[in-house]
Amino acid sequence: MRLGPIVAATALAMFAAACSKSETTTSGESETAPAPTAAAAPSDEEAQKLLASLPAPYNTADLSNGKSKFALCQSCHTLPEGGANMTGPNLWRIVGAEAGEGRNGFKFSEALEESHITWTPDKLDTWITKPQDMVPGTKMSFVGLKDAKDRTDVIAYVMVKTGYKPQ
Numbered sequence: 001m002r003l004g005p006i007v008a009a010t011a012l013a014m015f016a017a018a019c020s021k022s023e024t025t026t027s028g029e030s031e032t033a034p035a036p037t038a039a040a041a042p043s044d045e046e047a048q049k050l051l052a053s054l055p056a057p058y059n060t061a062d063l064s065n066g067k068s069k070f071a072l073c074q075s076c077h078t079l080p081e082g083g084a085n086m087t088g089p090n091l092w093r094i095v096g097a098e099a100g101e102g103r104n105g106f107k108f109s110e111a112l113e114e115s116h117i118t119w120t121p122d123k124l125d126t127w128i129t130k131p132q133d134m135v136p137g138t139k140m141s142f143v144g145l146k147d148a149k150d151r152t153d154v155i156a157y158v159m160v161k162t163g164y165k166p167q
């Protein structure tokens with residue numbers, strides 16, 4: 001009976017030793033723990049790869065500036081496939097699309113519907129410079145983005161985020 005606690009203590013000590021060994025292993029693993037960060041990296045890498053596939057000058061655009069400039073658009077527009085229409089339509093696969101068509105039933109202005117524009121990056125550039133100049137009567141009430149570099153960056157960001165495929 002008296003040996004009981006001793007055996008138990010020995011077992012405990014061995015267990016503790018085993019434990020601290022396994023802790024070493026664990027902390028060894030946790031040194032590679034930037035795994036979550038590394039796991040997030042491929043999507044950035046993906047974005048950079050996509051960026052490189054864009055036509056010039058969009059292939060050298062600054063995606064993080066594009067993202068921050070997209071703040072000017074995102075009160076009205078979503079980008080992902082199946083994203084909601086809001087004040088403005090969802091923009092999935094916008095490059096190559098006909099202006100004012102589809103977009104899951106979004107109610108476009110007649111002016112845009114009848115514009116017969118096929119969206120290219122350059123046409124998007126003209127569009128966001130001043131929508132009302134390109135399509136008088138459009139209901140996109142956006143004042144326009146004056147800085148050419150900001151426009152390039154935001155268009156590259158939109159292309160990367162809306163499933164652009166090089167032709």
Ligand code: HEC
Pocket residue numbers: 070072073074075076077087088089091094097098099100101103107108109110111112113124127128137138139140141142145154158
């Ligand atoms: C105040 C809301 C608003 C803001 C801000 C806005 N848009 Fe729009 N956008 C609209 C509306 C509304 C339409 C539909 C216009 C029409 O039917 O005449 C539209 C249409 C568009 C279209 C054409 C879609 C199609 O299917 O033909 C594109 C592309 C677009 N916007 C991109 C942008 C980008 C990029 C920005 C930011 C730089 C932006 N918009 C900012 C409301 C907005």
